[in-house]
Amino acid sequence: MPILKFIARRLGLGLLTIFAVSVLIFLVTQAFPSDPAQAILGRETTPEALDALRQELGLYRPAITQFSSWLFDIVRGDIGKSFVTQMPLSEYIAPRVGNSLFLMVVGAAFSIPISIAVGAFSALRRDKTFDKTTSTVSLVLAAVPEFVMGTGLILLLSTSVFHVLPAITLIDAGQAPWSDLSGIVLPVLTLVLAVTPYVSRTMRASMIEMLESDYVEMARLKGMSERTVLVRHALPNALGPVFQVIALNLAYLAGGTVIVERLFNFPGIGSALADSVRARDLPAIQFLTLMIAGVYVLMNLLADVATVIATPRLRTSLK
């Protein structure tokens, strides 16, 4: 089974990448900074406090030992405790993972169908008004940073212009995110607006390529109805390249939402990371970054596999 071999090889590569990622995270957070203890405690501290923290961090051990014990603990499922709250990190992170997952699923549930529809329709109406309008809008949406777009939405929808939505999410980390639905409208809207242009552009390009392809021409010549040609022939094949972009955007929705969660005070992993960075909570920073990067690698892997399975040409060329 060449496809299984391909998946196994890709999985191995993914694991290697995650290992390299963990090395990079360790180097940046613990090995390169001249003294992480100093960085955590700040300038106004006593030598005793510094010494105690270095002991606790195990900074007197060689870097290799520090790294391997950190990684082994994580692999064993022990992610340590927060410096700031002294709580086990798992308790701090677990509810936030659920919240971010909820945000991601809702964001994806809106953005994927919308962007595929917009992209496919733009391709059919190529260079007509609809296509030109959506291409300009998506250009603007893709260029403007999320926090600027989000603040713009707050200004428009939560303050003087139209006061219809709350500007921030008023839920605690332990509370279900759907208990305050009006509070998640703006974060979801910002994420959807940020993600949609990329998927719809890819969909448009891919659909145009399909519409110009020989076999779509062939299907038309066979006398099939335009509807059948589009739905049965063009659309499914146009989705191949779109998987790649969708997976990347899911990864973005899962982990790159630091800014959006921070802006709307949404208690997910993104805002947890922003808080940990501010508090210099080293174990939390290390684990959260590793987790987000892990999701990224996993999504890329799924995208590659899905693309190969969805594209007959690639599937048959596997050796």
Place this chain on the structure above:
Amino acid sequence: MITSPEVEQIEKPSGLLRTALRLKRTQIGLGVLIAMIGLTIVGPIIAPHSQTEFIDMPNSLNIPGALFGTDYLGQDVWSRFLIGGRSILLLSMSATLLGTTVGTFLGLLAALTKNKTDEFIMRIFDVILSFPQILLALLLVSMFNASPILTILAVALSTTPRVGRIIRGAALSVVERDFVQAATALGESRIRILFSEVLPNVTGPLLVEASLRFTYSIATIASLAFLGFAPDPTAANWGTMIQENSAVIVIQPWGAVLPVIAIAVLTIGTGLCSDGLSRVLAGIDRGGKGE
């Protein structure tokens, strides 16, 4: 040097730029970009107050001499707006330049060597690409003492593999061509082939990618400031201003409105430029005139 006339004609950057400038979107984008650069040059000179000067009660409007009132610390919003773009623009330009240069070099090297070096460079790229851009920059900037150089390095590092991949892809077809083979056969050094044979033939994708990366660098650097990691947290900076003043948006909106408009206009301008360039490049690729 043996160069096919067709390559000579299509890949010249001046040709790409000139064609792109015939598109309305590129004209508008470039106009906006020049206006914003002008603002960041002239702004700090004409600002009526210094960026950290206390002028009146915090969060007030209708103050004589302060067009847009005061911010949460009683500083002049208008002056901070005029001053707050310079560092964003300078840092993002430097980061783009550095990231694009290193990325281009590594991309060309990977395409030319096509062996263990290529494999090694691509795997390193994969590792860096496993982080969302803002995450890697945030990690680097927060772990070391914030400085302009560190911000530039952090953003350039996350830019490098993105540029490198594109350039490698574009260069792979170039290195197979006759004139590169000829130069290799003549015994030209690898570095010379890299810069004088391959580089001139990938300037199109390079220009498009650089303009795209510029937009993302502006976004990343402004976002870092928004998260509280500007090189100087007290200095006027559009990203910092949005973060500081968004809590009081209801009573004093200008402190957030002005920088929101400024960053949006700037990034739309650079976005229009790169869209114009990439349209022309895609048009040329298809054999059209790119109009």
